[in-house]
Amino acid sequence: MSVREFDAIIIGAGQAGPSLAGRLNDAGMKVAIVERHLVGGTCVNTGCKPTKTLVASAYAAHTARRGGEYGFSLNGPVEIDMPAVAARARKVILDSRAGNETWLAGMANVELIRGHARFVSANTVMVDGRELTAPRIFINVGGRAVVPDMPGASEVPLLTNTDMVALDTLPRHLIIIGGSYIGLEFAQMYRRFGAEVTIVERMDRLIAREDPDVSEEVRAILEREGVTVRTGADCIGFKSHDGGIAVSIDCDEDSKPVIGSHVLMAVGRRPNTDDLGLEAAGIVTDARGYITVDDRLQTNLPDVYALGDCNGRGAFTHTAYNDFEIVAANLLDGEDRRVSQRLTGYALYIDPPLGRVGMTEAEAVKTGRRLFHSKRAMARVGRAVEKGESQGFMKIVADADTHRILGAAILGTGGDEAIHGILDMMNADQSIDTLRWAVPVHPTVSELVPTLLLDLKPFGSAEDE
Numbered sequence: 475m476s477v478r479e480f481d482a483i484i485i486g487a488g489q490a491g492p493s494l495a496g497r498l499n500d501a502g503m504k505v506a507i508v509e510r511h512l513v514g515g516t517c518v519n520t521g522c523k524p525t526k527t528l529v530a531s532a533y534a535a536h537t538a539r540r541g542g543e544y545g546f547s548l549n550g551p552v553e554i555d556m557p558a559v560a561a562r563a564r565k566v567i568l569d570s571r572a573g574n575e576t577w578l579a580g581m582a583n584v585e586l587i588r589g590h591a592r593f594v595s596a597n598t599v600m601v602d603g604r605e606l607t608a609p610r611i612f613i614n615v616g617g618r619a620v621v622p623d624m625p626g627a628s629e630v631p632l633l634t635n636t637d638m639v640a641l642d643t644l645p646r647h648l649i650i651i652g653g654s655y656i657g658l659e660f661a662q663m664y665r666r667f668g669a670e671v672t673i674v675e676r677m678d679r680l681i682a683r684e685d686p687d688v689s690e691e692v693r694a695i696l697e698r699e700g701v702t703v704r705t706g707a708d709c710i711g712f713k714s715h716d717g718g719i720a721v722s723i724d725c726d727e728d729s730k731p732v733i734g735s736h737v738l739m740a741v742g743r744r745p746n747t748d749d750l751g752l753e754a755a756g757i758v759t760d761a762r763g764y765i766t767v768d769d770r771l772q773t774n775l776p777d778v779y780a781l782g783d784c785n786g787r788g789a790f791t792h793t794a795y796n797d798f799e800i801v802a803a804n805l806l807d808g809e810d811r812r813v814s815q816r817l818t819g820y821a822l823y824i825d826p827p828l829g830r831v832g833m834t835e836a837e838a839v840k841t842g843r844r845l846f847h848s849k850r851a852m853a854r855v856g857r858a859v860e861k862g863e864s865q866g867f868m869k870i871v872a873d874a875d876t877h878r879i880l881g882a883a884i885l886g887t888g889g890d891e892a893i894h895g896i897l898d899m900m901n902a903d904q905s906i907d908t909l910r911w912a913v914p915v916h917p918t919v920s921e922l923v924p925t926l927l928l929d930l931k932p933f934g935s936a937e938d939e
């Protein structure tokens with residue numbers, strides 16, 4: 475069998491691979507990028523793009539239903555056309571995927587090879603019976619939804635995010651197992667499309683990584699729209715039922731199962747590293763299968779790098795893309811960039827969204843530093859009131875000695891955008907005093923961030939309520 479030789483092999487055309495292919499192409503390297511399924515990976519095909527498109531449809535329907543509050547009425551109730559909603563999301567997916575494919579096809583030195591790549595040695599991979607070899611290999615294989623081995627899980631149809639974004643019918647009652655970021659976005663959007671929705675969460679609160687006040691307000695936002703939330707679910711199990719699927723929740727014998735027409739599993743993701751032949755190359759992973767990398771994303775082999783979700787150092791499109799930037803800058807631009815320099819921000823795209831950066835307040839307390847903190851209800855943010863979207867709050871925590879911001883949360887209208895004002899200050903290592911003197915635009919959500927700083931109080935002091 476002939477072995478094809480390249481200067482570099484990239485496994486996976488997700489959020490890091492194609493951009494890296496572009497840079498290596500420009501550097502004159504001969505590159506193979508191997509993709510076993512859909513170019514664009516999770517974000518484009520089953521993740522960020524379709525979900526945010528569906529969130530937009532759900533928001534429009536929700537706002538239309540609230541017409542009376544804004545002074546208009548419709549000629550009848552808002553009716554959801556699920557095939558049209560799904561078609562809109564599908565178009566966004568297809569346009570984006572086609573854009574990625576065209577972009578790759580335009581790279582003169584890059585060959586897109588379709589198939590599943592598996593290592594056979596440290597510098598050789600097998601793709602459907604064809605051997606490819608290169609002195610450098612970049613792994614960008616992403617992850618997939620976990621379907622844990624809960625009682626009855628293999629006996630009933632369970633959906634993942636991949637199934638949900640392809641759905642063009644309305645579930646009568648959608649039960650979502652998992653009250654974290656992915657589950658909550660689907661919960662609110664399907665409630666707004668008209669489904670009954672129940673969230674079943676094992677922990678005692680939703681998005682348990684966030685501060686308790688964030689979890690509580692997110693729960694309240696969803697419950698105000700009629701989403702049922704069942705936390706502390708200690709005995710989750712499934713059975714077929716005449717009316718669909720019976721989901722047991724509590725160990726308590728008197729507790730009745732919830733009957734749903736559809737069940738979405740949103741309990742976490744796992745890396746696509748179990749079928750990659752890593753052992754043949756001697757590439758080390760942790761116990762959960764994430765490829766072990768150093769601060770420059772190098773694996774235990776000097777010329778093999780792992781980027782994106784599969785290295786466990788990020789779980790977002792922007793962290794995968796930043797991995798590409800780090801690797802490209804170090805290999806091609808003579809820089810010394812590291813993952814530990816990255817400040818992670820993210821958002822939860824319910825409505826209103828949660829924008830987050832840096833530490834939670836609980837994490838800041840654990841550092842043992844002296845802290846300042848401040849919180850303001852969105853009901854005291856003019857822009858939110860004017861828009862009729864005043865649920866939520868913004869809050870910030872800072873180091874009382876260095877005056878550096880440690881973290882912030884903006885759960886409110888525009889929170890996913892407004893958080894960047896704080897994220898950028900933190901990235902620039904600027905103090906709260908600098909941010910306090912900014913002159914923001916009126917009326918915006920961002921304009922209240924300097925005001926939030928005027929209300930900073932020492933954490934845990936007598937002044938602190």
Ligand SMILES: Cc1cc2nc3c(=O)[nH]c(=O)nc-3n(C[C@H](O)[C@H](O)[C@H](O)COP(=O)(O)OP(=O)(O)OC[C@H]3O[C@@H](n4cnc5c(N)ncnc54)[C@H](O)[C@@H]3O)c2cc1C
Pocket residue numbers: 485486487488489490491508509510511512513514515516517518520521522523525526589590591592614615616617635656746749750781782783784788789790791792793794823
């Ligand atoms: C429902 C949902 C919503 C999300 N929303 C957001 C959001 O709003 N914002 C955000 O930042 N992130 C979001 N994410 C996360 C985001 O999608 C991922 O963090 C991002 O896609 C990771 O990029 P990646 O390049 O590491 O992997 P992926 O995008 O998963 O790409 C990996 C690629 O590798 C291919 N592959 C795997 N194994 C092999 C193999 N052996 N051979 C060849 N090819 C292989 C796969 O087919 C895939 O195309 C969301 C995820 C989900 C599930």
